[in-house]
Amino acid sequence: MITINKTNNPLLIEVKELKKNFDDKEILKGLNLSLHKGEVLVILGPSGCGKSTFLRCLNGLEKIQGGQIIFKTKNLTDKNTNWQEVREQIGMVFQNYELFPHMTVIDNILLGPLKVQKRDRSEALAQAEHLLERVGLLDRKNDYPRQLSGGQKQRIAIVRALCMNPEVMLFDEVTASLDPEMVREVLDVILNLAKEGMTMVIVTHEMSFAKSVADRIVFMDEGRICEISDPKEFFTNPKTERAKHFLNIFQY
Amino acid sequence: MQNSAINVFLEGKNFLRLLEGLLITSKIAFISIFLGTILGILIGLSRTTKLKIVLFINRLFLELFRIVPLLVWLYIFYFGVTTALNIDLSGEIVSIIVFTLWGAAEMGDIVRGALQSLPKHQIESGKALGLNTLELYRYILVPQAVRRMVPGTINLATRMIKTTSLVVLIGVTDLVKVGQQIIETSRFQYPTAAFWVYAMIFILYFIICYPLSQISKKLERKWNS
Numbered sequence: 001m002i003t004i005n006k007t008n009n010p011l012l013i014e015v016k017e018l019k020k021n022f023d024d025k026e027i028l029k030g031l032n033l034s035l036h037k038g039e040v041l042v043i044l045g046p047s048g049c050g051k052s053t054f055l056r057c058l059n060g061l062e063k064i065q066g067g068q069i070i071f072k073t074k075n076l077t078d079k080n081t082n083w084q085e086v087r088e089q090i091g092m093v094f095q096n097y098e099l100f101p102h103m104t105v106i107d108n109i110l111l112g113p114l115k116v117q118k119r120d121r122s123e124a125l126a127q128a129e130h131l132l133e134r135v136g137l138l139d140r141k142n143d144y145p146r147q148l149s150g151g152q153k154q155r156i157a158i159v160r161a162l163c164m165n166p167e168v169m170l171f172d173e174v175t176a177s178l179d180p181e182m183v184r185e186v187l188d189v190i191l192n193l194a195k196e197g198m199t200m201v202i203v204t205h206e207m208s209f210a211k212s213v214a215d216r217i218v219f220m221d222e223g224r225i226c227e228i229s230d231p232k233e234f235f236t237n238p239k240t241e242r243a244k245h246f247l248n249i250f251q252y
Numbered sequence: 253m254q255n256s257a258i259n260v261f262l263e264g265k266n267f268l269r270l271l272e273g274l275l276i277t278s279k280i281a282f283i284s285i286f287l288g289t290i291l292g293i294l295i296g297l298s299r300t301t302k303l304k305i306v307l308f309i310n311r312l313f314l315e316l317f318r319i320v321p322l323l324v325w326l327y328i329f330y331f332g333v334t335t336a337l338n339i340d341l342s343g344e345i346v347s348i349i350v351f352t353l354w355g356a357a358e359m360g361d362i363v364r365g366a367l368q369s370l371p372k373h374q375i376e377s378g379k380a381l382g383l384n385t386l387e388l389y390r391y392i393l394v395p396q397a398v399r400r401m402v403p404g405t406i407n408l409a410t411r412m413i414k415t416t417s418l419v420v421l422i423g424v425t426d427l428v429k430v431g432q433q434i435i436e437t438s439r440f441q442y443p444t445a446a447f448w449v450y451a452m453i454f455i456l457y458f459i460i461c462y463p464l465s466q467i468s469k470k471l472e473r474k475w476n477s
Contacts (some may be wrong), residue, residue: 100373102396112382
């Protein structure tokens with residue numbers, strides 16, 4: 001396999017000295033990270049290290065107390081940031097597949113494109129159906145979320161985010177609350193996105209998935225980025241003691 | 253059946269008068285339910301704010317209507333407020349005002365409860381799609397809250413209908429009052445009239461309350477299927 005160095009691609013998100021507190025508790029203690037177009041970053045680290053919080057800062061679900069996030073040319077720490085506009089371009093999928101329970105699958109997917117982006121219905125519908133077909137759920141488009149399995153719901157949630165045509169996708173432990181037999185169907189969808197060149201930041205605990213999907217692994221511990229490595233190197237020869245220790249826990 | 257007390261309804265305009273009483277009862281109840289619901293939704297929405305002063309006023313309003321008996325409120329408005337402000341309000345208007353305020357206070361709490369019971373992730377998922385606050389309420393929160401509000405709202409509406417029987421005490425001739433008048437005037441002719449009149453009142457209350465619980469059942473079934 002030829003590895004293309006995507007760090008030469010244009011910069012999409014640049015994080016500088018990002019700090020986040022919850023009340024008096026420091027959660028993120030100055031993070032620096034760059035994300036290039038087409039790159040897949042996987043963030044690993046023990047529970048509570050701040051990786052989910054970091055992801056949520058990137059689309060403004062958490063306010064930050066210090067540092068900068070630069071998305072393309074916009075400085076998101078600017079007070080006048082139009083977060084609605086930013087969030088159209090930074091899609092996010094959560095752990096608790098939160099589809100809207102009072103809407104059918106297709107209405108869930110079309111809400112953003114029609115109401116936020118004010119797109120033409122037939123055009124958005126065509127895209128939604130195309131995406132549904134790709135994740136193998138076109139036949140469920142008129143179902144309600146409660147009629148679907150966890151894995152199906154999560155695939156729909158991914159389609160819902162994709163239908164906004166985002167430039168970046170954030171995945172926050174999207175398989176963590178799934179039954180083991182459903183994890184794969186969701187990871188396959190993400191893997192395919194990676195192959196198509198979607199820019200992504202993924203927080204996960206699935207180590208072999210991380211190894212196969214990531215361009216770079218970002219290892220976090222206690223609110224800091226401890227190391228950023230090529231996946232092969234990270235899993236065979238981690239640079240830091242903390243990463244070694246972390247990986248040991250996962251080798252049973 | 254010649255001497256049966258059920259004939260009390262055939263005497264004069266007795267039955268028609270009962271229906272007129274029912275109309276007064278329904279009028280006070282349904283206008284108050286309607287206005288109270290609208291006000292209550294606004295109150296409920298305002299209770300999701302973080303502004304302390306708004307929360308305090310809302311809280312005070314709700315507690316006042318919960319702690320002070322409704323009858324006292326009717327007296328306060330009928331005898332107190334009218335004298336203090338030197339205005340003339342009919343018992344019916346006072347009843348509608350008091351029942352609307354009570355309905356609004358209780359409804360506000362139902363709306364608040366429904367909104368707060370929605371999982372936080374729903375808000376975040378909506379935000380992550382780029383919805384602004386107004387769109388979030390319109391497409392995500394309110395439609396789901398309405399589904400959770402139905403049982404409480406129907407319960408409140410039937411309670412309001414039944415509690416209108418208090419308006420007799422500020423001189424409004426509602427269904428119960430008409431019934432009492434009929435019993436009084438027919439006491440000698442039909443000694444057992446009380447039984448029949450109250451049975452009829454029971455049926456009439458049932459007729460206006462039952463459709464509400466049917467609607468509630470239907471809506472719940474529709475949304476849960």
